[in-house]
Amino acid sequence: MFDVNEIRKDFPMIQNRPDLIYFDNGATTYKPQPVIDAVLGFYNGYTSNVERGDYETAVKADKAYADTRKIIARFINCDPKEVVFTANITASLNQIAWGLGRSFLHEGDIVLTTEAEHASNLLPWFRLEKDLGIKIEYIPVDHQGVCHIEDVRKALNEKVKVVAMAHVTNVLGSVQPIREIAEAAHEYGAYVVMDGAQSVPHRRTDVRELGVDFMGFSSHKMCGPDGVGVLYGRYELLQKMEPVFLGGGMNARFSSDFNIILKDAPEKFEAGTPNIEGVIGLGAAAEYLMSLGMDNIQQYEKELRAYFAAKISQLDNIEFYNPDNLSGPITFNGKGVFAQDAAGYLGSKNICVRSGNHCAKILHEVIGTDQTIRASLYFYNTKEEVDRFIEAAAQISLENAVSIFF
């Protein structure tokens, strides 16, 4: 059964810093011992480069690297050769957007997205707008940032070639109906690109069932090491797509007259020595999450968020922006207190949250402010932590926020 107190013992950060309440999981997550062991195991036991090693430790590193592709394939239900390792989801989305622009899109083609996207899922498309004359159009979202299928249908037409959207948005935690959107988009022959950064760590993700053509997510937001991301793509599309980076490990052969024969996907997207220890750690992280059960994680977080939402709604000094969303961060402000000042006050009480201008126009239009504070949970957080947070949040005021400097 899902026992949070047992789970917490797996996390050295929780054991070493019991004074901290870590509610910044949307930014990055703590690492459990099995992930740390996997990374150290590579460093301490079989450090070697991957590919074509003719000695024991290199063969072992090769196998561990290749095994992670299988683990991730199981984790998101795809074929291992559809799993590309990147530096992070930003790299994944840049490869997807650039690769589509290079070989699939033409001037005047439309990319549909929403105003609730993270910069990583907007700026790479903006560049195509500038470089190739691709048009970017926004599907409207409601007051909680949710995009409705009727509005997607209205926005779709034969010029739409890409629909790019987060499954769960990073600011408000709105869950988008990706499966229905993908179905509708495919009727027009458009490719569907899903930003999985805030969803893959928190819920079971089945790319076949969702029907998306491309997806990205980051290792460090799901208990894995930094510096590793995944790019999922339908194999025939990956085969047609050109890699951003050229170099070692991704070419089959080349000659002095500039002919390059690339390897097949996924290797052709992995030029240079990859983050081997990071990939191995990501494999351990995915195994760890699957052993807890993604459905259990989602259910636990849903209950915890509901508890949090009910409590924070009662604070008169707090403006709470996304009470209707069932997952994702608790997004709020202290009334009359600038987001960073309030986050600094909470920080002085050892509560880790993130304040920011989340670069999403929707925030301004939907909730009337540019700056908010995000308290984002993970499965190792507890109701006791929420209680301690609420006690501190009740004290957020301009006076207290300034007092931390004296």
Next chain:
Amino acid sequence: MSQTSSLLNDPMILRELIMDHYQYPHNHKLVEDERYRSVHMASDSCIDDITVQSRISGGMIEDVRFDGVACTISTASTSMMTDLLKGRSTDEAKMIIGQYFNMIENKEYDPDVLEEAVAFQNVYKQANRIKCATIGWKAMQQMIDESEASE
């Protein structure tokens, strides 16, 4: 010790000063006037987005103003800067800015020349807020440098 500087040793007073300058910032309106230089400070931080303007003529800072969206520390420190540097020669201003940066970096400084701005004497203890406390001051420094380069 003068009466002013003893008041400026009282943390309660300093806190009130910061709050007051945040809620009612001084010189908080930009003008459309080509005699003014202008610096937009937004690239250093994902949150603060302020513009500082100044009219510098013959080595004198005749006016300083600012506007924008920023946290308490950025707003109040910039507001105090405008009060402190308006009407000064650029040489005096450079000296005051230098003293302020010394304070922010926890080096020796002369509290008397900083007046109310000593309210930020503890910011060095919170490294993540140093950018906030210096954003407007850096903008002013840049405009003084530009004015001297163009003379």
